[in-house]
Amino acid sequence: MNIDFPLILLSIVVFSGVVVLCDFVFCVLRRESFFEKKKRPWIIEYSRSFFPVLLLVFVIRSFVIQPYRVPTSSLAPTVTPGDFILVNQYQYGLRFPVWNKKIWPIGEPSHGQIALFFYPVDHAITFVKRVIGVPGDHISYINKTLYINGEKQPITYVGKVTTFTDFGQWVTYQKYQENFMGIKHDIYMRADAPARDFYNLEVPPGKYFMMGDNRDDSDDSRYWGFVAENEFIGHALLVWMSWDAQASHWYEYIRWHNIGNRL
Amino acid sequence: MKENTRTIIASVVGLVALAVLLLFVPRVLFPVCGIFLPADIAAHPAISANQVNLVTEAPTAAFQTLGEIRAEVAYNALSDDVRDAVISKVKSLAANAGANTVVVNVLVPGQGARTVLTFIGTAIAA
Numbered sequence: 314m315n316i317d318f319p320l321i322l323l324s325i326v327v328f329s330g331v332v333v334l335c336d337f338v339f340c341v342l343r344r345e346s347f348f349e350k351k352k353r354p355w356i357i358e359y360s361r362s363f364f365p366v367l368l369l370v371f372v373i374r375s376f377v378i379q380p381y382r383v384p385t386s387s388l389a390p391t392v393t394p395g396d397f398i399l400v401n402q403y404q405y406g407l408r409f410p411v412w413n414k415k416i417w418p419i420g421e422p423s424h425g426q427i428a429l430f431f432y433p434v435d436h437a438i439t440f441v442k443r444v445i446g447v448p449g450d451h452i453s454y455i456n457k458t459l460y461i462n463g464e465k466q467p468i469t470y471v472g473k474v475t476t477f478t479d480f481g482q483w484v485t486y487q488k489y490q491e492n493f494m495g496i497k498h499d500i501y502m503r504a505d506a507p508a509r510d511f512y513n514l515e516v517p518p519g520k521y522f523m524m525g526d527n528r529d530d531s532d533d534s535r536y537w538g539f540v541a542e543n544e545f546i547g548h549a550l551l552v553w554m555s556w557d558a559q560a561s562h563w564y565e566y567i568r569w570h571n572i573g574n575r576l
Numbered sequence: 577m578k579e580n581t582r583t584i585i586a587s588v589v590g591l592v593a594l595a596v597l598l599l600f601v602p603r604v605l606f607p608v609c610g611i612f613l614p615a616d617i618a619a620h621p622a623i624s625a626n627q628v629n630l631v632t633e634a635p636t637a638a639f640q641t642l643g644e645i646r647a648e649v650a651y652n653a654l655s656d657d658v659r660d661a662v663i664s665k666v667k668s669l670a671a672n673a674g675a676n677t678v679v680v681n682v683l684v685p686g687q688g689a690r691t692v693l694t695f696i697g698t699a700i701a702a
Binding site: 315323324328329331332336356357360436437453512514534536539 | 579580582583585586587589590591593594597598601602604605606607609610611613614615616617619643644646647648649650692694
């Protein structure tokens with residue numbers, strides 16, 4: 314069992330909810346008012362106080378929106394380590410947390426969206442990448458340029474950027490702007506990294522091909538394969554906070570220019 | 577006394593509900609994931625996984641490179657079963673791609689917090 318925040322939250326909601334329900338039954342049997350203000354045993358008092366709040370948090374976090382902190386630079390420069398993003402929890406269908414079972418189909422991931430999903434190799438880990446291929450697509454990656462169903466996704470050179478990697482090393486990236494299926498966004502490439510071309514990769518039904526914008530420093534579908542539809546969590550909407558833990562001055566910790574960026 | 581009974585019953589029922597919930601929480605599974613990245617546009621007819629051999633060096637005779645195979649599996653304890661599961665997945669991917677040989681380039685356990693066995697190999701038709 315994967316003991317993560319959704320399971321802990323659900324456990325507390327279930328326990329406090331059942332305690333409140335039992336208390337309600339007692340009140341009915343004894344013909345007492347459930348809402349009467351009086352001193353109750355602490356476990357019942359706390360359950361009555363916290364259950365509505367925890368239930369609200371559970372419902373909002375599970376079915377509406379949840380925050381997520383990005384730990385790596387695999388989506389740089391679009392999303393950088395320390396960015397806090399808001400994730401739309403219902404766009405890919407309402408799913409019951411912990412089991413991640415879809416209970417209400419609403420939409421599917423589409424090209425260019427940045428999506429949160431369970432790492433297919435280990436569902437205890439959450440990844441965030443861009444949707445590159447949807448079921449039925451044929452993807453080629455030739456000389457670091459993507460081709461979707463034979464259509465080239467053009468890239469334009471922007472300039473050089475030197476930045477810290479996740480491993481604390483300075484690296485110079487070549488920054489490009491990619492026009493991916495009409496969505497313009499920046500990507501990073503490393504001049505010293507081989508292209509690793511592939512041709513005409515077909516995306517099977519019910520599966521998606523995901524890639525990071527940091528093309529040569531991203532652990533993505535090129536390494537572990539496709540993401541199944543039932544492994545998606547939600548669609549990343551915007552950056553609501555950006556914290557630079559490696560800043561040299563206290564006033565540089567918050568990256569104000571990133572806050573509010575729509576994804 | 578009545579309040580104590582109420583507390584005990586409510587707590588016990590709450591704990592039973594919690595136990596039932598935890599009983600039905602899905603177990604964490606570590607599937608072997610992988611992909612075959614084709615080296616050319618032409619598709620090749622699939623073969624049986626039994627016909628696929630793994631080798632550590634490319635054959636000296638002429639061969640055709642069909643693509644690259646990458647696979648990963650998470651594990652709690654690295655064992656022969658974990659390694660065999662990766663090899664089985666690699667053979668399956670190679671067979672679907674029509675490759676009768678896979679040259680093993682990388683087969684290493686992950687370093688750091690993530691315990692993942694990573695495979696990278698070249699699928700060839702020898």
